[in-house]
Amino acid sequence: MITIRSMTVEDFERFWPTFHAVVGARETYALDPALTYEQGRQLWLELPLHSLVAEDRGELLGAYYLKANAAGPGKHVSNCGYMVCEAARGRGVARAMCEHSQKLARQEGFLAMQFNAVVASNEAAVALWQKLGFEIVGRLPKAYRHARLGLVDCLVMYKWLADEPVVEKPPLLIGRKNIEARVSRRRGR
Numbered sequence: 001m002i003t004i005r006s007m008t009v010e011d012f013e014r015f016w017p018t019f020h021a022v023v024g025a026r027e028t029y030a031l032d033p034a035l036t037y038e039q040g041r042q043l044w045l046e047l048p049l050h051s052l053v054a055e056d057r058g059e060l061l062g063a064y065y066l067k068a069n070a071a072g073p074g075k076h077v078s079n080c081g082y083m084v085c086e087a088a089r090g091r092g093v094a095r096a097m098c099e100h101s102q103k104l105a106r107q108e109g110f111l112a113m114q115f116n117a118v119v120a121s122n123e124a125a126v127a128l129w130q131k132l133g134f135e136i137v138g139r140l141p142k143a144y145r146h147a148r149l150g151l152v153d154c155l156v157m158y159k160w161l162a163d164e165p166v167v168e169k170p171p172l173l174i175g176r177k178n179i180e181a182r183v184s185r186r187r188g189r
């Protein structure tokens with residue numbers, strides 16, 4: 001059973017090795033590998049509207065954040081970032097988090113979700129986001145310097161969410177940063 005709930009400061013401490021490894025790999029996120037712990041915590045836990053963890057009986061599986069992608073006339077579009085701990089990959093954690101994030105975005109009044117720079121060589125992510133309804137709406141040629149592949153393209157991916165009903169019950173959210181949602185997923189892998 002994958003449980004998704006609000007991230008605490010202690011959770012970020014447990015998540016840091018994954019965050020640090022993902023950023024340090026320079027294969028998926030356009031973040032400075034030299035980011036300090038405090039800068040990472042601010043970016044992932046403090047600045048977003050919501051920051052959540054996925055866990056299974058106390059084992060941290062991954063984390064995601066939700067925030068507005070832009071301000072003013074663009075603030076109805078949300079943005080998320082997802083990371084799954086290496087040992088938990090291929091078990092449907094990212095799928096569960098992305099599905100959860102879309103419901104939470106609707107609850108927060110967002111009408112759409114945009115991923116600004118999905119690295120095109122990140123095949124698992126691109127395929128998963130497409131399966132979950134995101135369209136590739138743009139390609140940024142050679143916008144990412146991949147640690148192993150050199151300059152690769154980034155994809156802008158977008159999903160209009162407002163055709164989905166807002167999920168009221170069971171509550172995804174009780175107060176800010178207090179998530180109660182359980183997503184049952186049984187995976188053979």
Ligand SMILES: CC(C)(COP(=O)(O)OP(=O)(O)OC[C@H]1O[C@@H](n2cnc3c(N)ncnc32)[C@H](O)[C@@H]1OP(=O)(O)O)[C@@H](O)C(=O)NCCC(=O)NCCS
Nearest residue numbers: 028082083084089090091092093094095123124125127128
């Ligand atoms: C990308 C990432 C989030 C995926 O997490 P995950 O929990 O392993 O993903 P899931 O198990 O939910 O789903 C993986 C899906 O991709 C599919 N997949 C795996 N490798 C694939 C590949 N090379 N090509 C196409 N599909 C692939 C799986 O079959 C699965 O599809 P399904 O749900 O239809 O069975 C994870 O690898 C990660 O954290 N990577 C580093 C950070 C990152 O890339 N974040 C996303 C930035 S856009």
